[in-house]
Amino acid sequence: MEEMKKGLEGVVALDTRISYIDGIQGILKYRGINIEELADLSYDIVSYLLINGKIPDYEETNDYSRMLKENRQINGKLIEVLKNFEFGIEALDSLRTAISCIAHFDEQNNHHTPDANKNKSIRLVAKFPTIVAALHRSSFGKEPIQPRETLSHGANFLYMLTGRVPTELEAEAMEKDLILSAEHELNPSTFSLRIAASTLSDMYSAVICGLCTLKGPLHGGARKGVMDMLDEISNPGITKDYVLQKLERKEKIMGFGHRVYKTYDPRARIYKDVARRLAIENGDTYWFDLAEEIEHIMYHEFIEIRGKPIYPNVDFYSAVVYKYLDIPAELATSIFAMGRVSGWIAHCMEQYSDNRVIRPRAHFV
Ligand SMILES: CC(C)(COP(=O)(O)OP(=O)(O)OC[C@H]1O[C@@H](n2cnc3c(N)ncnc32)[C@H](O)[C@@H]1OP(=O)(O)O)[C@@H](O)C(=O)NCCC(=O)NCCS
Incomplete structure (x- = not known):
């Protein structure tokens, strides 16, 4: 039996084209592009880059942004389910439940074709902010605020959370936050998502594994x-x-x-x-x-x-x-997930495209 590495420290588990980290020099690249450069783009572009592997051209950017905007709305039944949650439930726990619910509203939930996965990826990226904002408001007995088409992904989230259109700098801060949170190689949540994907489980289930792992205080918490x-x-x-x-x-x-x-x-x-x-x-x-x-x-x-x-x-x-940005602490991990969902989807698709079940061994003592 090979030597056991506690916490899998230093173990290389797979090849990836999605991101690169040099932990000694302090370098992070998504798809070969430095994070400093990416932070000045929009979240839509970075999300497209992660999932599709290239910076979109003008037309592709417009199409992708339009599809995200068209899919921001959430099913009214979800709000009804969410309203039943007890006050005080942790935000990340209710987000996890909400993602389980929206899987049931998605007819393509258990379809595994590349097209179905692409559609699911757009729905997931688009709906995460709407869900997080609606959940937060409903936990205080407030009605959800409808998404605004004219606002960017980040600015629209702040608007749906508070009902106030953010300043230019606040919108930029939220957009950068989502970009910087979007991807980080084989971190614990991404690894757990890839394990789920490697069993050929569906994308929603894999994302829920990511959410559950992100929650911990040593990771996204x-x-x-x-x-x-x-x-x-x-x-x-x-x-x-x-x-x-x-x-x-x-x-x-x-x-x-x-x-x-x-x-x-x-x-x-x-x-x-x-x-x-x-x-x-x-x-x-x-x-x-x-x-x-x-x-x-x-x-x-x-x-x-x-x-x-x-x-x-x-x-x-x-x-x-x-x-x-006046964001309550209990929303911090859910907002991290709003950014990270693009990276998770990219890893899910990468795993599906060249799959082998991830199944390490344990050393019996
Ligand atoms: C991120 C983290 C889990 C990395 O863990 P790791 O690679 O297993 O490193 P360890 O926890 O073994 O830390 C190595 C040493 O540095 C110390 N250390 C690491 N992070 C520390 C921190 N945030 N505060 C105080 N001491 C810390 C550890 O106590 C340990 O000391 P020891 O050698 O005397 O036992 C760890 O640094 C941590 O718990 N940080 C705080 C939580 C956090 O910010 N997580 C977000 C990560 S992006």
Whole structure:
């Protein structure tokens, strides 16, 4: 039997054409294009790129955006089901249930042709934001807000959440957030999705596996963890003690460290810049300053004292961006999923196109 690698650390499980990470240099590319370049495009273009493997031309972009807009609406029956949810249910749990429900409304749910999968992919990408916004509103007894055709994917989500058309910078921040969250090679949720896809299960089921895995606080749930931490600190005077006491108790500081990056996560740099700009636009740099203070303390503790490469990851400054966008912490993981769904779909299709059941062995002790 081969040597067992706990957490599959460093194990290469498959070939992919979807994304590339250099964890030492801090490089991330989707389909060969640097994340810094992609962050300036629209989510529609990046979603198309991930799923179809190329940047769409003008006509393809228009067609794809039109199809996404046409599919933003959700079945009225779903809202009725959602209204039955008890108040207080975790947002990600209700999103998971909602995706199960919409699978039943999709006649092509169990059709596995490339065309059916393409149609399902458009429905999934288009409906995620509508579902997240509607779920959140219905948990407060509010009616869902209908999607607005004239708004981009990100801006429309903020509009459906609050009923207010976002400022240009807020819309840009949301769009960038979805792009930066869209794909990250064989992270835990994508791996679990590929395992489901490798059994030739349908796309909805595979996406639900991704959602269930994203939920954990060591993966997508870390973003909420950062938001909670920022709230808990409450007073910048206690930041250092707060962080050091947590480290003494051997607790993790959410939003730091990464299995693959041993340097600054390139996505974190982009989020940091967006967070700074939002702070300035809002005329209130409190959250940004607090986050930077935590970063400085962590840098001193890990890089300067212990010589360990623990840097901010994707979840750290994205949480600060959410603070400025007035996004409640309980929505953080669901919004992460709204972006990630394009990457999940791309991996699902890649798995279907050259499949072998993913089935490792265990070492019996
Ligand atoms: C992401 C993460 C799960 C990577 O895990 P991993 O590759 O298994 O690395 P480990 O958890 O074994 O960490 C290695 C060491 O760094 C420490 N460390 C890693 N991340 C840390 C953090 N955020 N806060 C404090 N210490 C941390 C660990 O305690 C461990 O120390 P040890 O060698 O003394 O035991 C881990 O860094 C983490 O839990 N981070 C916080 C959650 C988070 O932000 N997740 C989002 C990831 S994008």
